[in-house]
Amino acid sequence: MVYMSNHNFEQETSQARYSGLKIKEGDVLEITVSAFDEIAVKPFNLTTMTSTNDPSDAAGGTAASTSTGSRYTVSTEGYIAFPVLGKIYCQGMTKQQLREDLEQRLKQYLTDPMVDIRLTNLNISVLGEVKIPGTKTTNTERINLFQALALAGDMTDYADRTKVKLLRYSEETKRDSVIQLDFSEAGIVNSPYYYLQQNDILYVEPDKNKQIAANSTNPNRALLFQSIGILVAVTTLIITLSK
Numbered sequence: 001m002v003y004m005s006n007h008n009f010e011q012e013t014s015q016a017r018y019s020g021l022k023i024k025e026g027d028v029l030e031i032t033v034s035a036f037d038e039i040a041v042k043p044f045n046l047t048t049m050t051s052t053n054d055p056s057d058a059a060g061g062t063a064a065s066t067s068t069g070s071r072y073t074v075s076t077e078g079y080i081a082f083p084v085l086g087k088i089y090c091q092g093m094t095k096q097q098l099r100e101d102l103e104q105r106l107k108q109y110l111t112d113p114m115v116d117i118r119l120t121n122l123n124i125s126v127l128g129e130v131k132i133p134g135t136k137t138t139n140t141e142r143i144n145l146f147q148a149l150a151l152a153g154d155m156t157d158y159a160d161r162t163k164v165k166l167l168r169y170s171e172e173t174k175r176d177s178v179i180q181l182d183f184s185e186a187g188i189v190n191s192p193y194y195y196l197q198q199n200d201i202l203y204v205e206p207d208k209n210k211q212i213a214a215n216s217t218n219p220n221r222a223l224l225f226q227s228i229g230i231l232v233a234v235t236t237l238i239i240t241l242s243k
Helices: 009-013 038-044 095-106 145-151 186-190 208-216 219-242
Strands: 028-034 063-065 070-073 079-082 086-089 114-119 122-128 134-138 159-170 175-181 201-206
Touching: 028 038, 028 095, 070 079, 086 095, 095 114, 122 145, 134 145, 145 201
Parallel strands: 122 201
Antiparallel strands: 028 070, 028 114, 063 070, 079 086, 122 134, 159 175, 159 201
16 A cells, blocks of 8 residues: 555655654753853753762752763753753753753853753654564654654554554643554645654554454354354254243
């Protein structure tokens, strides 16, 4: 089956937009602060602070230093604990929004501060009729539906490409929402769900032939049909004898 066989592909592709990932609880952010004055910037990077101060104390988010930057885990309340600045709420923000917020806060300490932020633990789960189901971790933060399928080895021959479910947790409603996707439509690249978010789950349904085959080989279902057959036969016999 051909993906995106319906509609004008080039026209639809030109409308696709990437708005950035939303930061969520449990995300691990690698944040590096830089400025012209290298000495003044040191207190804001964990690599220069961990021996004298632990910014994870009572501020709501754990932190650790790495060779390339400082890593912060977003707490269950949506905060990270940042050196000097303290408790910073970031849940629901994009990286760009958090970057601008931090740079604005840092201006009272630094001249022309620059903040670099990278998400280090983007996890996507792909289940159902794919060749390599499971949770996939990627180094890139901009991942779309087709890239997620590629990580799972693409759909199997038994997949229903018109019925793929996307499960996404909403921080606003505190519940999972289920979105039905049709991979045969080129308009899918214009969908607000075309680019995936952290912890999204894709479930590819089997086609009707696979469902029929699975049901026919299910021993419990076969036993049920056999029991119904016996019940019908006994009922018919009782009715016949009663006449």
